[in-house]
Amino acid sequence: MESVGTSLHPSEPGSLQFEDFSWTPLGRAKPTLTELGFRVRPSERVLLVGASGSGKSTLLYAAAGALGTTLAGTATGSVRVGGRIGLLLQNPSDAIVAEHVGRDVAFGPENAGLGRDEIWRRVDDALAAVGLDMDHGRLTSALSGGEQQRLALAGALATEPDLLLLDEPTSMLDEVTAERVRSAVLGASQGRTLIVAEHRMAPWLAHMDRVVALDAGKIVFDGTPDAFRANAPTDELWMPGLSDPAPRPVPEEWVRPTDQLAVRADAVSVTLVSPALRGTQRTAALHDMQLQLQPSELATFVGPSGSGKSTVLGVMGGLIRPASGSVVPRLDRMRSGQLARVVGWLPQNPEIGFMTTRVGDEVALTAARLGVSVDTDGLLDHFGLAHLADAHPLRLSGGEQRRLAFIAGLAHRPAVVLADEPTVGQDRRTWASVVGFLQCAAEAGATVGVATHESSLRADVVHRVEAGVVL
Amino acid sequence: MNSVGNGPILRYRTIDLVTIAVLGVAFGAIFWGWDKVYEPISTGLTAIHPPAVGLVGGVWLIAGVVGGLVVRRPGAALVTELVAASMELVLPGGNQWGVSALSSGLWQGLGVEVVLAVLLYRRFGVVIAALGGMAAATFESVYEWGTYWTDWGWPYKLQYLGFFAVSGAVIAGVGGWLLVRALGRAGVLDSFGVGRDVTASV
Numbered sequence: 001m002e003s004v005g006t007s008l009h010p011s012e013p014g015s016l017q018f019e020d021f022s023w024t025p026l027g028r029a030k031p032t033l034t035e036l037g038f039r040v041r042p043s044e045r046v047l048l049v050g051a052s053g054s055g056k057s058t059l060l061y062a063a064a065g066a067l068g069t070t071l072a073g074t075a076t077g078s079v080r081v082g083g084r085i086g087l088l089l090q091n092p093s094d095a096i097v098a099e100h101v102g103r104d105v106a107f108g109p110e111n112a113g114l115g116r117d118e119i120w121r122r123v124d125d126a127l128a129a130v131g132l133d134m135d136h137g138r139l140t141s142a143l144s145g146g147e148q149q150r151l152a153l154a155g156a157l158a159t160e161p162d163l164l165l166l167d168e169p170t171s172m173l174d175e176v177t178a179e180r181v182r183s184a185v186l187g188a189s190q191g192r193t194l195i196v197a198e199h200r201m202a203p204w205l206a207h208m209d210r211v212v213a214l215d216a217g218k219i220v221f222d223g224t225p226d227a228f229r230a231n232a233p234t235d236e237l238w239m240p241g242l243s244d245p246a247p248r249p250v251p252e253e254w255v256r257p258t259d260q261l262a263v264r265a266d267a268v269s270v271t272l273v274s275p276a277l278r279g280t281q282r283t284a285a286l287h288d289m290q291l292q293l294q295p296s297e298l299a300t301f302v303g304p305s306g307s308g309k310s311t312v313l314g315v316m317g318g319l320i321r322p323a324s325g326s327v328v329p330r331l332d333r334m335r336s337g338q339l340a341r342v343v344g345w346l347p348q349n350p351e352i353g354f355m356t357t358r359v360g361d362e363v364a365l366t367a368a369r370l371g372v373s374v375d376t377d378g379l380l381d382h383f384g385l386a387h388l389a390d391a392h393p394l395r396l397s398g399g400e401q402r403r404l405a406f407i408a409g410l411a412h413r414p415a416v417v418l419a420d421e422p423t424v425g426q427d428r429r430t431w432a433s434v435v436g437f438l439q440c441a442a443e444a445g446a447t448v449g450v451a452t453h454e455s456s457l458r459a460d461v462v463h464r465v466e467a468g469v470v471l
Numbered sequence: 472m473n474s475v476g477n478g479p480i481l482r483y484r485t486i487d488l489v490t491i492a493v494l495g496v497a498f499g500a501i502f503w504g505w506d507k508v509y510e511p512i513s514t515g516l517t518a519i520h521p522p523a524v525g526l527v528g529g530v531w532l533i534a535g536v537v538g539g540l541v542v543r544r545p546g547a548a549l550v551t552e553l554v555a556a557s558m559e560l561v562l563p564g565g566n567q568w569g570v571s572a573l574s575s576g577l578w579q580g581l582g583v584e585v586v587l588a589v590l591l592y593r594r595f596g597v598v599i600a601a602l603g604g605m606a607a608a609t610f611e612s613v614y615e616w617g618t619y620w621t622d623w624g625w626p627y628k629l630q631y632l633g634f635f636a637v638s639g640a641v642i643a644g645v646g647g648w649l650l651v652r653a654l655g656r657a658g659v660l661d662s663f664g665v666g667r668d669v670t671a672s673v
Contacts, residue, residue, distance in 0.1 A: 027661075027670045029673060071661070
């Protein structure tokens with residue numbers, strides 16, 4: 001019996017070779033990667049694409065040697081990797097190990113046994129490369145989702161790996177920040193092997209040597225970007241030049257709230273408090289916000305990474321108490337049961353809300369507690385999760401988890417629908433399902449607020465958030 | 472098809488070490504809280520029948536049982552219990568027994584370890600867990616005879632051991648086993664043997 005899933009044998013630094021590799025995760029009857037065979041040469045740049053749940057992250061985990069420990073399951077075949085690996089996970093908060101920004105980036109170089117001066121030189125270079133111009137002493141717990149993503153990337157760059165594996169490195173970044181991070185990655189990867197998994201592939205494509213497309217755990221395309229452009233292997237892919245898909249509507253009875261509710265914020269300022277053993281840090285997150293969210297209206301919040309988009313949603317949903325100013329109605333004074341009835345919320349990190357051990361149960365949980373009936377099967381089918389109804393929520397892919405958290409948070413038809421980056425990690429088909437649900441909710445009378453980095457999401461009102469100010 | 476096991480039992484993976492540390496710290500915090508609650512309970516039991524204080528001692532043995540059942544490697548039970556005992560001392564105010572809690576941790580962890588070792592780290596069912604709890608209680612009782620209960624006669628000493636063994640089997644053994652199963656079903660022990668034992672495929 002072979003005891004380790006991914007065997008790491010010495011090979012040429014920066015090379016990667018899959019041979020007849022299959023992987024069946026614990027809890028799944030069928031493999032999620034099937035008989036993969038391909039090799040990547042040193043300093044090759046590979047773009048990895050595929051529908052949500054097609055196995056992109058699993059492939060990166062396999063290359064990083066994390067199958068069998070971080071993820072449990074059964075492997076056949078072999079994976080050979082040469083040299084040092086830098087891995088950016090899909091959920092960047094999973095990679096944060098230290099209390100402060102500087103020490104977090106220093107973790108890799110420290111473990112490589114580098115000298116003190118060299119460590120801090122690399123930390124500064126890496127932070128500058130990803131555009132995080134903040135103090136080393138900034139608490140990692142006070143970072144926004146997009147800032148966490150850049151911090152984790154800085155951590156991977158600081159180790160100067162031979163092989164850089166990036167799982168959706170810009171998924172939570174606005175276009176300007178994403179472009180900056182992209183050039184940092186491309187610059188830092190000169191002379192290194194780079195594998196990037198990304199749904200929104202267009203900006204990457206011109207810089208890559210090769211595209212590998214997965215569908216249901218199998219390689220369905222492996223070739224040059226030009227050949228790939230000419231021949232999209234599956235319909236779900238965000239091929240460059242295609243316009244956004246038409247949102248897929250949902251039945252009105254899935255989204256029509258019993259009551260309608262407007263939420264108004266007057267002169268609201270918010271200070272986020274990050275408690276720590278050595279000195280609590282306070283961050284001014286929002287300043288003097290004037291905002292009204294209306295029934296039957298879909299409002300989006302866009303703006304640079306770290307500008308305060310998630311905080312706006314938190315305040316409007318009664319989850320964050322303002323330091324000054326007022327929010328009407330006083331959602332923050334409600335008991336959690338009452339609040340859940342009127343406010344539905346998709347957090348930016350979807351897994352923090354999971355309460356059950358079965359996808360089907362997760363969908364119905366909030367609704368059942370509130371005495372609201374939901375069409376669990378219909379919802380799972382609309383969001384492409386029907387085949388996973390009996391699976392454990394934490395064993396889903398990143399994109400699948402986000403859709404599950406979306407349904408679980410909104411299935412009970414709340415009057416106020418708040419979604420934080422709902423389209424991250426979605427392919428064209430699942431994007432259309434998510435956006436269709438939000439638009440139908442607004443049409444049916446819900447008050448809808450969406451924080452997003454995507455400018456393509458059609459909204460009734462677009463609020464720009466910059467440096468804690470809602471414009 | 473090759474099953475991805477956890478490798479040779481003597482080769483600790485990073486996740487094994489981290490899990491032992493996390494479990495040890497968590498149980499250390501629980502023990503520290505239990506130390507405070509224990510005072511009034513033990514005073515009450517002592518007033519009724521002194522050796523009966525052994526009936527609640529099993530709480531302190533649970534770290535070793537859980538560490539051993541989760542990690543399933545030689546030394547895991549012992550080290551988890553030792554880390555927990557160390558945490559008790561480090562937390563604010565420490566506990567009423569001071570450094571001697573470390574000796575207790577050693578004997579308690581060793582008790583579970585001996586049972587798992589006799590079965591060559593291959594069996595981790597509820598009976599084994601209960602036996603481990605009993606062995607931990609027995610080792611600890613003998614240690615306490617010579618340190619805390621020096622003025623007791625043999626009848627009290629043996630009764631204390633009996634009460635403690637029952638407590639160890641029920642609270643630490645069966646309780647610890649149930650806790651490990653529940654953690655496995657919650658999906659947080661996928662990388663361990665117990666995670667595979669309790670997971671059905673869909």
